[in-house]
Amino acid sequence: MVTAMKITIPSHPAHPPLWASSYRCHTPTKSFASLSVPKRTICYDGANIDLVLDDSLEKFEIDVTHLTKKLKSGVEDDDIFPAVFSQSKFSITRIWNLNMWREHTSRWRYVRHMLTLYRSRLLKRIFPQLSASILWSVLVTYILTNPKISFPFCRRIHLPLGALSLVSTFLAFMLTIRTNQGLDRLSEGRNLWGRASIVVRDTAQLFATHAYPKHPELALQAARYLVIFPWVLRSRLRDSDESDLIHTILSRKSDIHFVQQARKPAAAVIAALRSNIALLASKQDLPLVVHHALEKNLSEMNFILGMCARIRGSPIPPVYTSHLSRLLVFYLIFLPLALFSQTVSPSDMVPIIAIVVSMTVGFAMLGLDEISHLLEQPFQVMPLHALSKEMTLDIADTFILQPPSFTEGKKSCDAGNNKNNDIGSVKSNTATLVEKINQSFGEDQQPPTYW
Numbered sequence: 001m002v003t004a005m006k007i008t009i010p011s012h013p014a015h016p017p018l019w020a021s022s023y024r025c026h027t028p029t030k031s032f033a034s035l036s037v038p039k040r041t042i043c044y045d046g047a048n049i050d051l052v053l054d055d056s057l058e059k060f061e062i063d064v065t066h067l068t069k070k071l072k073s074g075v076e077d078d079d080i081f082p083a084v085f086s087q088s089k090f091s092i093t094r095i096w097n098l099n100m101w102r103e104h105t106s107r108w109r110y111v112r113h114m115l116t117l118y119r120s121r122l123l124k125r126i127f128p129q130l131s132a133s134i135l136w137s138v139l140v141t142y143i144l145t146n147p148k149i150s151f152p153f154c155r156r157i158h159l160p161l162g163a164l165s166l167v168s169t170f171l172a173f174m175l176t177i178r179t180n181q182g183l184d185r186l187s188e189g190r191n192l193w194g195r196a197s198i199v200v201r202d203t204a205q206l207f208a209t210h211a212y213p214k215h216p217e218l219a220l221q222a223a224r225y226l227v228i229f230p231w232v233l234r235s236r237l238r239d240s241d242e243s244d245l246i247h248t249i250l251s252r253k254s255d256i257h258f259v260q261q262a263r264k265p266a267a268a269v270i271a272a273l274r275s276n277i278a279l280l281a282s283k284q285d286l287p288l289v290v291h292h293a294l295e296k297n298l299s300e301m302n303f304i305l306g307m308c309a310r311i312r313g314s315p316i317p318p319v320y321t322s323h324l325s326r327l328l329v330f331y332l333i334f335l336p337l338a339l340f341s342q343t344v345s346p347s348d349m350v351p352i353i354a355i356v357v358s359m360t361v362g363f364a365m366l367g368l369d370e371i372s373h374l375l376e377q378p379f380q381v382m383p384l385h386a387l388s389k390e391m392t393l394d395i396a397d398t399f400i401l402q403p404p405s406f407t408e409g410k411k412s413c414d415a416g417n418n419k420n421n422d423i424g425s426v427k428s429n430t431a432t433l434v435e436k437i438n439q440s441f442g443e444d445q446q447p448p449t450y451w
Contacts, residue, residue: 055220055251057400064227064396066248072389088121092186095386125374126366130359133332133366137358140336141351161338167331174324175368181316182375189311189378193387196233196304200226200391203273203297204398206290212399214285219399222276224249225269226395230388232265233305237312237379266305274298308379316376328369332362 090104106112117123123130204226212219227249228242235242243260250256255272262268277294280286286294315321339354374381 055217055224057216057220059251060220060223061396061400063224063249063251064392067227067245067392068389071245071248072385072392074385091121091381093381093383095383095390122367122370123363126363126370129366130362133362134355134359136333137336137355140340141354144340145351159334159338159341161341164331164334164338167327171324171327171331171365174320174327175365175372178316178320178324178372179368179375182372185311186375186378186382189308189382192304192307192311193382193384195300196230197387197391197394199297199300199304200229201394201398203294203301204395206294206297208398208402210286210290211280215280215283218276218280221251221255222273223395223399224251225255225272225276227392228259229266229269229301230384230391232259232269233308234384234388236264236266237308238384264305267302270298270301270305312377312379316372321373324369328365332358332365335361 090100094100096104103109204223207219207222207226211222228246231242231245234240242265246256246259246265250259258272259265259268274295277286277291277298281291336354336358339357
């Protein structure tokens with residue numbers, strides 16, 4: 001005996017949107033809670049199943065809510081590399097606020113940085129290399145300053161510090177070039193994701209303004225593809241799995257299969273959006289200037305995808321990296337010997353000074369080398385999770401939080417432009433209109449900010 005099963009779509013909650021609890025929105029005259037998702041009940045194998053026939057704003061909001069509150073509820077990336085960089089408050093793996101900027105630029109930052117040196121993220125990264133350098137300095141110092149140890153060849157070693165400084169000049173120059181290249185790659189990655197945020201938001205606004213009033217299902221389908229674009233782009237750059245997100249946002253099985261089977265899901269999303277635009281244009285309901293603007297945005301998205309793939313797939317030439325690493329090791333090996341060569345007798349050098357100098361130089365050079373390696377692949381340390389989530393909210397706001405209608409405002413202005421009305425009557429009509437709007441919302445509700 002088969003037990004009847006009924007699958008229903010949850011009723012739509014009232015505004016403000018579930019994913020944007022911080023928004024300060026008024027309650028519409030006709031709330032979305034009073035609307036129902038179009039559906040049809042069928043019987044399949046003895047079970048009653050409610051199937052959604054058409055997409056709707058209500059269902060779109062429910063899906064976005066599930067994405068932001070369940071699938072992507074966290075504020076930090078789970079796949080930041082190295083993970084230690086996401087543990088600090090002041091990190092490029094986060095989106096900064098004004099309080100963080102004020103504390104970051106405070107004149108007391110030097111005190112804070114010195115007091116927190118023992119838990120420095122960079123120190124943890126270079127600790128093995130720095131420890132080896134310090135141990136070597138201690139060993140050289142012990143051998144050269146201990147009179148009980150007699151190694152004739154060690155006593156005859158004389159390495160002028162001036163000669164080693166020639167090597168340090170080349171080393172500093174190469175470290176500077178590599179660090180600048182890493183910073184340039186980070187800057188380019190940030191610019192690309194900033195442009196992606198602008199293009200995605202602009203495309204959503206064009207669909208919501210020009211396509212949704214006449215073809216809501218096509219516009220909402222485009223909105224769903226726009227929502228998953230930053231996530232599948234992040235997935236390609238981080239090698240993460242976004243299957244659950246794709247199943248949640250895309251409403252049709254054919255769309256889900258198309259994106260998941262694609263070799264490049266982000267490119268598949270752009271292709272689907274282009275097909276959507278072509279269909280709208282074939283219905284002759286899309287103005288030519290809007291059509292051109294949408295096509296331009298899709299070309300920009302293709303450019304962003306290609307440039308991100310270039311950064312991810314082409315590092316700084318490895319031969320440059322290996323040559324710099326060998327030169328750095330060579331310098332740190334001979335630095336303690338050069339320090340003792342400056343004295344008449346090795347015993348004249350205070351041992352602790354040689355160790356501290358070697359440790360400080362090693363910390364500076366190894367630290368710069370490690371920073372350049374971390375920035376070489378910027379998508380490992382950028383807050384892609386937060387950026388993708390912000391794009392999702394922008395797209396949802398564009399469709400759910402519609403701007404006010406300008407029809408009545410136009411009528412009032414047209415009435416004010418009549419020859420029989422003067423400027424005073426225009427002000428009177430405007431004041432009357434505002435008063436009616438305020439009365440329509442009641443005493444406990446505020447005028448809309450996005451009507």
